Amino acid sequence: MRPAFSVIFLTTLIGAGQGLFVALYSAEFGAWLGVWAMPSEQYFSLGCVLVLALLGAGLLASFFHLGRPERAWRSAAMWRSSWLSREVIVLPVFMAAAAAFGLAHHLRGAGDLTLTLGGAGVALALLLFVCTGMIYACLPFLQEWHTPLTVINYLLLGCASGFLLGTTWAAAQAPALLVTAAAWTAGVTLAALVMRGAALARNARLRPKSTVQTAIGVKHPRIAQKAQGFMGGSFNTRDFFHGKSHAWLRLVKWGFLLLVFPLPLALLAAGSALASWPVLAAAFLLQYLGLLAERWFFFVQARHPQNLYYQAIS
Amino acid sequence: MSKQLALVIDLNVCVGCHACVTSCKEWNTSGEAGFLSDDNPYGRDPTGTFFNRVQTFEVGEFPNTQTVHFPKSCLHCEDPPCVPVCPTGASYKRAEDGIVLVDYDKCIGCKYCAWACPYGAREIDEHQKVMKKCTLCVDRIYDESLPPAERKPACVMACPTSARLFGDVHDPESVVSQAIRDSGGYALMPEWGTHPANHYLPRRKTEITLHRDELERVDNPLKIDGLLPKPDVRAPSLDDSTSW
Numbered sequence A: 001m002r003p004a005f006s007v008i009f010l011t012t013l014i015g016a017g018q019g020l021f022v023a024l025y026s027a028e029f030g031a032w033l034g035v036w037a038m039p040s041e042q043y044f045s046l047g048c049v050l051v052l053a054l055l056g057a058g059l060l061a062s063f064f065h066l067g068r069p070e071r072a073w074r075s076a077a078m079w080r081s082s083w084l085s086r087e088v089i090v091l092p093v094f095m096a097a098a099a100a101f102g103l104a105h106h107l108r109g110a111g112d113l114t115l116t117l118g119g120a121g122v123a124l125a126l127l128l129f130v131c132t133g134m135i136y137a138c139l140p141f142l143q144e145w146h147t148p149l150t151v152i153n154y155l156l157l158g159c160a161s162g163f164l165l166g167t168t169w170a171a172a173q174a175p176a177l178l179v180t181a182a183a184w185t186a187g188v189t190l191a192a193l194v195m196r197g198a199a200l201a202r203n204a205r206l207r208p209k210s211t212v213q214t215a216i217g218v219k220h221p222r223i224a225q226k227a228q229g230f231m232g233g234s235f236n237t238r239d240f241f242h243g244k245s246h247a248w249l250r251l252v253k254w255g256f257l258l259l260v261f262p263l264p265l266a267l268l269a270a271g272s273a274l275a276s277w278p279v280l281a282a283a284f285l286l287q288y289l290g291l292l293a294e295r296w297f298f299f300v301q302a303r304h305p306q307n308l309y310y311q312a313i314s
Numbered sequence B: 001m002s003k004q005l006a007l008v009i010d011l012n013v014c015v016g017c018h019a020c021v022t023s024c025k026e027w028n029t030s031g032e033a034g035f036l037s038d039d040n041p042y043g044r045d046p047t048g049t050f051f052n053r054v055q056t057f058e059v060g061e062f063p064n065t066q067t068v069h070f071p072k073s074c075l076h077c078e079d080p081p082c083v084p085v086c087p088t089g090a091s092y093k094r095a096e097d098g099i100v101l102v103d104y105d106k107c108i109g110c111k112y113c114a115w116a117c118p119y120g121a122r123e124i125d126e127h128q129k130v131m132k133k134c135t136l137c138v139d140r141i142y143d144e145s146l147p148p149a150e151r152k153p154a155c156v157m158a159c160p161t162s163a164r165l166f167g168d169v170h171d172p173e174s175v176v177s178q179a180i181r182d183s184g185g186y187a188l189m190p191e192w193g194t195h196p197a198n199h200y201l202p203r204r205k206t207e208i209t210l211h212r213d214e215l216e217r218v219d220n221p222l223k224i225d226g227l228l229p230k231p232d233v234r235a236p237s238l239d240d241s242t243s244w
């Protein structure tokens, strides 16, 4: 598949936003349980502004994917069957919950209300991860995507990114929380590494179910396309081929593995040891770059069976 | 059982002339639903939106090869994966005749349905920014102002070798169902469970079987046919003037 940049930005930005919200709520929940001291109200209310900014930016990016953005409201119609439709509904509802949570902290301070609102927000954030992941995982013939690992990785990578941002935010706003937040971030990031590695290993061994034989229904083992029916390009030759070399793909793969996991983890350790939010912010930005590459690779790795019909121009 | 209109394409007959492609484009770019965009039609890299393409495959190894011309359009799947994914409901399958259609007024051009079609049958219109695909000429086949014989998709009308059959595959007596039954009709990529309504008839060996009764008219109704003349070997075989 050809990577759709608007979708790459959408999924990485909202993933970080959702993860950050889960991190904020974990901070409140732990304090409520008495595990650590309650961070300042600003940690939550301004944190929610950050969450909303990330989600808003993601939402904005998603509009660039549409041919007819002015009709975007229509996309909420088919929630009974379409994961895309479900995502379109859950995203603004989650944004509303995050806004309410932040506002409640700002106006009333931590209490039962924020605990309830935040709990609902976390449930919605998790649901949103499922919706986003299922958009890809529900297509059976995109075999690279058709696995629970897709949903798990959207969840874990989004949480890793959001928790890292949450740790940065803690370093600036709630230093008492820093070490715990850093430990949680490291845990989530390592879990994401395991699952993303599992997905890579799975996809490396995948054998395509469709072949040119099943595509045209001729059983002979040697079939070569001689003409695809036109000389110039078409939607089918543009949107389903990435046109990058194998070497470039390998480079991006190792690049994102490095940028998403070991480098930010090293910076995370350094940043929390020094209690320096700029170092942690650098870790977040570096990892975000890596996540862009990860999503790019996610698209490029998927081999669409329609490509079997477009193997030779003429 | 409900109706399921479909095409059956005979690969044994298709000569790859692209008449169906041009006829489809001509009909569907002139319809009520608006034009099918083209860019650089006379330039270096012409590109455009088509509902139907004819591709060519070579099967086997030289010199034992066969050329297979393969027309490809939306197969109007009985279980179309492109429909449930559409967030707007613009993509739908008609209950009354099984045609899969896109409502161009609802489509937001998100391309999700094109990702969800394993056959690459959908193409986005680069200027109207909505998804397009074969409609089985839904604006022709029910048009009462056309003579009944012409209420067929434009591609079927155009095919010079009658490689394209059109009809209801749920009606066991229809020409398409008979062709599927009698000539080994098959579906593309059956592995995905899409149950395409369109079927293809395979290439076959063309043989002539001659029976004795076809060489001599044994049923000779008027008893006029006699035995073939069998002259003696010594009898002159040339005419009188030269055989002296």
Ligand code: SF4
Binding pocket: B073, B074, B075, B076, B077, B080, B081, B082, B083, B100, B116, B117, B118, B119, B120, B121, B122, B133, B194
């Ligand atoms: S061929 Fe593709 S576009 Fe047509 S009904 Fe089947 S899945 Fe949908």
Ligand code: SF4
Binding pocket: B085, B086, B087, B088, B089, B090, B091, B102, B106, B107, B108, B109, B110, B111, B112, B113, B114, B130, B131
């Ligand atoms: S491109 Fe149009 S028809 Fe296709 S899924 Fe999106 S809204 Fe539906």
